[in-house]
Amino acid sequence: MAASCIYDVFLSFSGVDTRKNFTAHLLAALERHDLYTFRDDTKLTRGEEIGPELLKAIEQSKVSIIIFSKSYASSRWCLDELVKIMNCKRRFGQIVIPIFYDIQPSDVRSQRGCYEEAFASHEKRFDMKMVKNWRSALKEAANLSGYDLQNMANGCESTFIETAVREVADKLNLTCLSVADYPVGIKPRVKKLSEFLKLGSNSDNVRIVAIWGIGGSGKTTIAKAMYNRIHRIHEFESSSFLANVGPTSMQPNGFVELQEKLLCDLRLDGNQRIRSQDYGIEVIKRRAWCRKVLLVLDDVDNIRQLRALAINRDLLRSGSIIIVTTRNLSSVSSLQVDEVYKPKELNREESLQLFSWHAFRRDQPVEDYEILSEEVVSYAKGLPLVLEILGSFLSDKTVPEWRSELKKLKKIPNNDVQGKLRLSFDSLDNEQRGLFLDIACFFLLEWTKTCQSKH
Structure with missing residues (x-):
């Protein structure tokens, strides 16, 4: 991997075919998963030459996703990107994932149909050595393991995109929250918490678990580790880790701050400012709990904090998970908690x-x-x-x-x-x-x- 990686993902695509539809939806999904993504119309600075800037961005990316569409091979810029991507794969071990959008993988590999027509045109305009490099890179990329929209998820783009994005996140092995410098004893305690959450079971019920114990016993650390483990891989539509709920609620306008943070994490804010606590409660009820969510509420110490965030089991969508850390079980009595997990002290x-x-x-x-x-x-x-x-x-x-x-x-x-x-x-x-x-x-x-x- 290149030492100076800035981006998680580089998208290589033909704007004619996919910019305003498939690529736009893919970009939105990548950003929902907090994957920092380069796309030419969102990251390029005005006035810079597009070629050098794109090639530099490829080197600075951990993953390249190539969206092969019907007009991909017609674009010289796409083919130049492709040559650079495959070069980075060989030199730095960059992860490369091809996506075949509205085109057969065999047509890309063998350069048939519209790809054959594109190269016939290129051979009349460009140096043959350059064309040969394009052909070689195209064949090499098309032979990689990737995704064919026509043969996955019954052609459903949204499901297809979520599957692809989840694999990208898994390949990058990204964590969302810093857990501990030395995570001694965390794994067995996370494993125990996962048993309480019934992860891996076929149940699609709402699951609420409280982690209870005195301060300094590792509750927040365990909750962070669990959040990192599951927030990408269990088909949650949104997720949020609200830290220091109790102390934050005590600050001026603290409840509104928590509400805005929740809506922002769930990608529901729309740049909307919460005018008052009561207004925020209604916004959350209306917009947040209609989707499958993972929510961690850290350091809850008063039932009013749950009310301000409109946390109600009956409002939550099936499959949602809520984890609460608390030193006072009475503060979460309104949640109808399924399990209380009291972590053991370190041996x-x-x-x-x-x-x-x-x-x-x-x-x-x-x-x-x-x-x-x-x-x-x-x-x-x-x-x-x-x-x-x-x-x-x-x-x-x-x-x-x-x-x-x-x-x-x-x-x-x-x-x-x-x-x-x-x-x-x-x-x-x-x-x-x-x-x-x-x-x-x-x-x-x-x-x-x-x-x-x-x-």
């Missing part, structure tokens, strides 16, 4: 590995730090956030410094987790600071249990 091995990545940039402690690392892991009680914070804080410190800091931690009462982590508290961002209260509650609960067991 000792996972905890040590996550801590080591943050403290040593490797999956295990370095020499002389093994016992000290075990002490930190024992203290953190499997909470990912605590392990990350302490690992980052202790990173690059000497053994005596570690011992000194651990002594300070041990002097603080068990229920004063904020005091324990005050060592690095000032270096945290606002979101991480907000989680400390929940972590403190967790340790207070543990301390209370210990006291009760003694009496």
Whole structure:
């Protein structure tokens, strides 16, 4: 792959045949899937020569989609693009996907019919070496695995396009959300969540699952990983990940901001501004839930947030999935949740590995730090956030410094987790600071249990 890729996809097509129909629909589908796509009439700067700019864009693309139509071979520019595309495939391993639109693949490969007529004309006007290169590139591209509209999806363009776009996304292996620098323990927890969501079953019911736990336990990380895994491949018509729902709703005009973000993610905004919260509710009811959606609501802490987003099981289309992360189950009581998933804390091995990545940039402690690392892991009680914070804080410190800091931690009462982590508290961002209260509650609960067991 070329080192300086800018675009996910380059579209090579004949404007005469497809610009205002098939190619326009394909471009819209690619953009719905957040695939940054070059198309000559949307990305070219006025006044620049079309040839060099197009050839440069091909080099800067990860995937080239070639739409073979009846007039494709009649265009010198299309054929020049094609030669460049095949050259990039050989040099950089660029992914090339041919689409046969209203033409038989065998006619393209053998250059029969309208393609034969086009080349007969080219041979009269252009150098034979150039024509030979065009013929060779055409044959090579037509022999690649691709899509034939006439033989797929019963010729239904919309279904055909969605299938093709989904394959492009799969080939690029794109993720939508940044999950974690070191995703230790994420896979088994995502697998457990997928069981609650009943992915892969034949059921087409609406499915709502809450991920419940204290702050810092990894709820959002698990939700992000699941979203990345399924938002492209389960035939959702739209998807949205609304982060920090609770904190955002507390801001001035926060509910309207959430409504606008939801409509934008679902590609329903139409540049429309929401005039008020009540107006936004009606817009969402009218336009959002008539399609199959994937929606993640992160950090919901009040039932009013669900009402402002018009989240109602009865309004959702079959096959839709909603994932909610929350620290307070009563805040999602109106959703008629199918399952509540409470992720387990990281086990000792996972905890040590996550801590080591943050403290040593490797999956295990370095020499002389093994016992000290075990002490930190024992203290953190499997909470990912605590392990990350302490690992980052202790990173690059000497053994005596570690011992000194651990002594300070041990002097603080068990229920004063904020005091324990005050060592690095000032270096945290606002979101991480907000989680400390929940972590403190967790340790207070543990301390209370210990006291009760003694009496």
